[in-house]
Every structure is written in C-alpha cells, then in structure tokens.
Amino acid sequence: xxxxxxxxxxxxxxxxxxxGLAGRVTAWRAxxxxxxxxxxxxxxxxxxxxxxAASTVAAGMLTPATEAVFxxxxxxxxxxxxxxxxxDFVAELEAASGLGVGYxxxxxxxxxxxxxxxxxxxxxxxxQKRLGVETxxxxxxxxxxxxxxxxxxxxxxxxxxxDHSVDPRLLLRALAVAGERxxxxxxxxxxxxxRSPGAGGARLGAVLDDGRELPADQVVVAAGxxxxxIDLPEPVVPPLRPVKGQLLxxxxxxxxxxxxxxxxxxxxxxxxxxxxxxxxxxxxxxxTQEELGYDTSLTAGGLWQVLRDAxxxxxxxxxxxxxxTCVGLRPGSPDNEPLLGPxxxxxxxxxxxxxxxxxxxxxxxxxxxxxxxxxxxLPEYAERFAADRAGETTWK
Amino acid sequence: xxxxxxxxxxxxxxxxxxxGLAGRVTAWRAxxxxxxxxxxxxxxxxxxxxxxAASTVAAGMLTPATEAVFxxxxxxxxxxxxxxxxxDFVAELEAASGLGVGYxxxxxxxxxxxxxxxxxxxxxxxxQKRLGVETxxxxxxxxxxxxxxxxxxxxxxxxxxxDHSVDPRLLLRALAVAGERxxxxxxxxxxxxxRSPGAGGARLGAVLDDGRELPADQVVVAAGxxxxxIDLPEPVVPPLRPVKGQLLxxxxxxxxxxxxxxxxxxxxxxxxxxxxxxxxxxxxxxxTQEELGYDTSLTAGGLWQVLRDAxxxxxxxxxxxxxxTCVGLRPGSPDNEPLLGPxxxxxxxxxxxxxxxxxxxxxxxxxxxxxxxxxxxLPEYAERFAADRAGETTWK
Numbered sequence: 001x002x003x004x005x006x007x008x009x010x011x012x013x014x015x016x017x018x019x020g021l022a023g024r025v026t027a028w029r030a031x032x033x034x035x036x037x038x039x040x041x042x043x044x045x046x047x048x049x050x051x052x053a054a055s056t057v058a059a060g061m062l063t064p065a066t067e068a069v070f071x072x073x074x075x076x077x078x079x080x081x082x083x084x085x086x087x088d089f090v091a092e093l094e095a096a097s098g099l100g101v102g103y104x105x106x107x108x109x110x111x112x113x114x115x116x117x118x119x120x121x122x123x124x125x126x127x128q129k130r131l132g133v134e135t136x137x138x139x140x141x142x143x144x145x146x147x148x149x150x151x152x153x154x155x156x157x158x159x160x161x162x163d164h165s166v167d168p169r170l171l172l173r174a175l176a177v178a179g180e181r182x183x184x185x186x187x188x189x190x191x192x193x194x195r196s197p198g199a200g201g202a203r204l205g206a207v208l209d210d211g212r213e214l215p216a217d218q219v220v221v222a223a224g225x226x227x228x229x230i231d232l233p234e235p236v237v238p239p240l241r242p243v244k245g246q247l248l249x250x251x252x253x254x255x256x257x258x259x260x261x262x263x264x265x266x267x268x269x270x271x272x273x274x275x276x277x278x279x280x281x282x283x284x285x286x287x288t289q290e291e292l293g294y295d296t297s298l299t300a301g302g303l304w305q306v307l308r309d310a311x312x313x314x315x316x317x318x319x320x321x322x323x324x325t326c327v328g329l330r331p332g333s334p335d336n337e338p339l340l341g342p343x344x345x346x347x348x349x350x351x352x353x354x355x356x357x358x359x360x361x362x363x364x365x366x367x368x369x370x371x372x373x374x375x376x377x378l379p380e381y382a383e384r385f386a387a388d389r390a391g392e393t394t395w396k
Numbered sequence: 397x398x399x400x401x402x403x404x405x406x407x408x409x410x411x412x413x414x415x416g417l418a419g420r421v422t423a424w425r426a427x428x429x430x431x432x433x434x435x436x437x438x439x440x441x442x443x444x445x446x447x448x449a450a451s452t453v454a455a456g457m458l459t460p461a462t463e464a465v466f467x468x469x470x471x472x473x474x475x476x477x478x479x480x481x482x483x484d485f486v487a488e489l490e491a492a493s494g495l496g497v498g499y500x501x502x503x504x505x506x507x508x509x510x511x512x513x514x515x516x517x518x519x520x521x522x523x524q525k526r527l528g529v530e531t532x533x534x535x536x537x538x539x540x541x542x543x544x545x546x547x548x549x550x551x552x553x554x555x556x557x558x559d560h561s562v563d564p565r566l567l568l569r570a571l572a573v574a575g576e577r578x579x580x581x582x583x584x585x586x587x588x589x590x591r592s593p594g595a596g597g598a599r600l601g602a603v604l605d606d607g608r609e610l611p612a613d614q615v616v617v618a619a620g621x622x623x624x625x626i627d628l629p630e631p632v633v634p635p636l637r638p639v640k641g642q643l644l645x646x647x648x649x650x651x652x653x654x655x656x657x658x659x660x661x662x663x664x665x666x667x668x669x670x671x672x673x674x675x676x677x678x679x680x681x682x683x684t685q686e687e688l689g690y691d692t693s694l695t696a697g698g699l700w701q702v703l704r705d706a707x708x709x710x711x712x713x714x715x716x717x718x719x720x721t722c723v724g725l726r727p728g729s730p731d732n733e734p735l736l737g738p739x740x741x742x743x744x745x746x747x748x749x750x751x752x753x754x755x756x757x758x759x760x761x762x763x764x765x766x767x768x769x770x771x772x773x774l775p776e777y778a779e780r781f782a783a784d785r786a787g788e789t790t791w792k
Contacts, residue, residue, distance in 0.1 A: 303718060308704070
C-alpha cells in the first residue's frame, strides 16, 4: 500500500505543523515513504498533563458503531475502515516503536435508562444493521449479566463487540518514537505562519514564533483547533470550532477488581457518559461537550455533570480514585467532518477537523496523508473529506 | 500575658514536632519567650499543594457560632475565646512576618432547605442565644437579600456576624516567617521517636528517620493525626482518628463579580456544605467527613458529594473554575477535644487533636502552649483540654 512515488522532492521535504495524533501519524508515514520530515510542536510528548493536544486528553474509544449518527453514514464508514486497520496498525507501530499502546479488544456496551434513551438505542441499532455492523440488542438483565456493576435502572443496551479502545497517550508516544526511528526530525516551537515562496527554492516556509523559518516543499497543517489561527498564503482553512471536553482519569483502588470489563457508554436520561477501562486499572470517565471558544478551564459544573451521569450509570464509580482532571478542545470543522490532503495552495495540506474521532481515525489519516504527500491526490474512499471540498469561496 | 519565666532551660531548648498551625504557633510563641526552638517538619511550607498538614487543606472558617453543637459547649466557648483573640493575633502576626493572612470579617450565613434542616437551625440558634452569641434568625427571603446567588429553595438561615475566616495557607506561611524572625530554627525531616533521656544532659531527644537525634529539654508533639505514630517513652498520646476531608479550591472566572460576599454554609437536606470566599476571588468549597484511616485519595464520590451539595446551595458554583482538589486528614481525639500541654513524661507536651477547629484555635493554642512551656501548667480556661486529662490508664 505504501506509495512508491514518495521521496525527497527538491530536498526541502515535508514540514508537519502540530504533534497531535494526526500530525504524528502523518510524519511517521511520510518518513517511512522516504520524505525528509520535520515536525513542529510546542509541547513535549512526554508530559501529557501539560500538553494541549486533544490527543492527550481523549479517552481513546474506537467506537464507530456506537458513535453512529443518522446523516453521518459516510463518516461512520470512514471510521469503520479505520477501525479495521487498527489491529495491523497497532502491531506495526508497537514493533516500530518498541512501545505498547494499550489496544483493548473487549468491545463496548451502550446502555439507556428511560424510554427516550431506548428509542435512541433502537434507532441506532437499526442504523448499525443497515450498515452491516455486527451489534446485539440486549435487555437490561442481559446488560447487567455482562457488566454486573451497572445500575439497576439500566433498561437495555446495545453490545458492539468490534468497538474497542486504545490509550491515546501511549499511542502518541509510540508514534513519536516510530517517527523518530523512521528519520523524522522534531522542532520544539509554534508555527505562526506558512509563507509562499519559501527560502532557497523551497515552495513554502513555515515561520515559528521565534522568527525561525523552516523551508519546505510540502507543509501539513495538523494543529487541531489552532489550525485556523496560522497565517497562510490563502485562507484555505475553514473556521474551526473548539469543542471543549472535561473528563476525569480515575483508578480502581489497589487490590480491587476492575469496575467494568469493557467500555461502557450510557445515555443517562439523554446525557451521554462513558467509562473506558484500561488493563492497568485506569478508567477514563467523560466527557462534556461545550462550545465556549478556546476556554480550557476546568469547571465545577463540568466535573459535576460527568460525575453525576457516571454515578447513575455505574454507582460504584464513587469509590474510584481521581488521579487527574483533564480539559481538551476537539477540533470541529463546519460540517463536523475531517479535512484531509491538498489545498489550493501548492504543497499545502491539511490533516485536521477530526472532532470527536481523532483517535479512531489515526490509522486511516496516516494512509490518506501518505497518499496525498506522495501523489497530491486522495484515495477514492477519502475524497468526501478532501480539505479543498468547499472550493475557493466557501471557507471564510 | 507572655510569661516572663520562659527562657532557655539547660540550653537544649524546645523541639516542636510538626509544622502545621499548632506546631508553628507554638514555635513562634516559644521563641518570643526566649526559648531556643527547633521545629521539625518533613514538608516545605512553601508548597501547600504537596504538604500533608491539615492546615494547608483547611478552608479557614473561624465559625464557633455556626459550628456549635449541643454537649460541646466548653469547646464552643474555647473557640469563641480564640475568635476574640484573632484581630490582635492577626495584627501582631502580620506585623511580625510582613505577610498578610487573608483575615476576612464579613461574617457567616448558615442556611437550610427542608423542615429537618430548619429544626437544626432553630436548635442551634437557641444554643447561640443561651451562650450569649450574637446571631440573627432569618427567613429565606432575608437570606437571599444578603446573598442573592443562594438557591430559591433556601427556607431560612442564621446570620453569625462574628463568624469570620482566614486563609490557612497564608497563616501558616506567616507563622513560619514570624517564627524564623523570632529565632526559631527549622529542620526538614520526620520525627519517628522521642527518647528519654536525651544526649548530653538533655531531658529528651527527638529521633529523626535519618537517624539524627535532636536533644531537648522540652518536646512538643504537634504532628496532627500522625502524633500517635511517634514512638514515645510512655503511651501518652491517645489513638487519633484521621477524619478525611475532600474539598475544592475554585475561582470566580476573570471579570466576574464575587459569587458570595461572606462565608455561606448550608445544611442541604441534612448534608453540610460550605463556600468560603476570599478577597482574591478564590472560593473554597467543602468538605467531606470520612473515617477511613490514613487514606488520602481523592475520590469520584467525594468530589461528587461536595459538588452536588454546593450546587444545591448556590447553583452558580457550576461556573466556577476548579483550581485545585484537596484531601486532608483532620486529627480527631477520642472525645473530639484538643490535647494541650504537659503529659506525664517530664518535658513532653502535646498540641493536637484539634479536629475541625485547628485554624480557629490557633491563637489560643499559641497562648496555652506558651504558658505550658514556661510554667508546666495550663491557664484555667484550658484545663479541660489538658493533654493528660485521661490519667495514666485511659489512653491506649
């Protein structure tokens, strides 16, 4: 699958702006293809608590089936494609980096509480069947048989055996190591502008906030919801909505058995909440969805909402130790779909707008961006998500 | 009031074990009296978030009136005495240290929600009147007139104009500086034992975990709920109960007006909760009371309970930014009353067991301990709280 046409063009190579999952998978794949790659990121990948990438906050659900929404079938299919890449992707990445990524294939159980919740679950189950996704509609009793700690008030659910999870922080770190081993360089800094033409015959130049300029033949803007704040030769990035999420990292007290065996999602009288367990005893509980601009403050109300709904779903969460509170900004595009590949500025690509699906879409993003950097085109299955889909006039 | 008999005895001076409020106020007062003083504390006073002293977690309510409990009248009177010392104490300490302590004299409003809450408030108001404490019984409307952000469901309350607050972290730091300026030395370390006799003619020796021994003529054990874990010549410290408290430090968003003007306490359908505002916009919200031994884990259930009740009391708390989550251990004695002054081991004193009242009792603790170190006796008003009140057989 690796395009053979990938290789150093002119010698200035590829500059990737942003060290989240989209940027790092792109850098790794591009380096594998023989591009000279430089990734620019302000935050060290080794300090997840201090970083701002949504990747370091995300719970890591790989749940195209239980995330399916009417009217978003193409995105769901894109997600299913990426989920199907995950086993090989993880094997390759873990071998390349020598690091585990906490990939868990224990499935996901989505449950509901009241009649409205159950109606949503029924419609979702119909959609899953229509799209050929293997899921199972369960009674409340069947749900509790799978997950005995579920609240007695759970009325029913949908089991999605193929909706898995991964630890995004481990994934990010493994991608950093794999990228480095494949030859990608990394620069600590913040890109404020991309200029055209670049220095010394380069097509483009990425300008850092300290004044440094990195010449490049191709630039990939993968700066999450900050992508539209970078000064570009033309306005090819649409306005992005930062969608704030507040969540908790918790831990089962030492010596206690796991609280849940698989990812458990709830629609608690209309409020979505999830518990994502990891093999080491961590359980991520989230998350709010708030459209408040770039505000990343942890709020009493956000914590309260997540705790209230999680406690309704699995009352035993009250016993969990809270090890970290997290706030991240999901990058939402105008149509909530990713923005991938070339723009109308020659050599300038986007890899962003992944909104709630950045972790799930990491493998397919790597595949799509590798093709884009090698050939300037997208695979047919990704054309819907082309960065230049809106043409010249729609964005901004 | 300073006893003039205080002074270096033998030259080995006083070793104070523990750098919480009780230890630091004792060290300061003893140094002022001319004792040679060495305070031993494992945690730096400049890092409140990392310290374990209950002092660094406490909200800082100085509320003897609204804390009054039937059967604890002597403790309430002791608290009122300490509260009456506060203005002069703060003035002296701020002058001595050059540091502010955030003393706020805006009073406290205690409110209730249901009929049971109101019955508790009525009994409390009767007790306050009987003890001659100036408080005012208010209707729900009168409460909301004072604090417009109170929930509409507030049925009534008691205003205690003399129940104030202080910032315990600032208080602790000011006491450290004042102690140092008065000549008290400080040793970073943990005392594991007090031996008798000490080295070189000293009556006692405090043994540190690294093997160092500090000779002393008098030792004051002020190590909070860890006081009963120190190996002593005789078992003069009763078993202490660590009573865990979980609370939140929050902040009004930049540019927003204060959420409350004074300390607001609620009995929310039986659950106590408080909001303590500071001049700089911080609001401390607490607190759980859990008897779980020395466990200091932050739990999902603890956060949830505090947020639930605070939100019932003042719905606008949901907008507050959470700046810190805190867990501390209040040192509870067998009868919930402080343990002050000499024990039957010559030269060995206690200053502890302050339970929920350590901040309030800081000035009077300094006064009592200064007397104890100078004369070996307690002021008459403190005799009830004598460390040796149980005689030789009761403790342990």
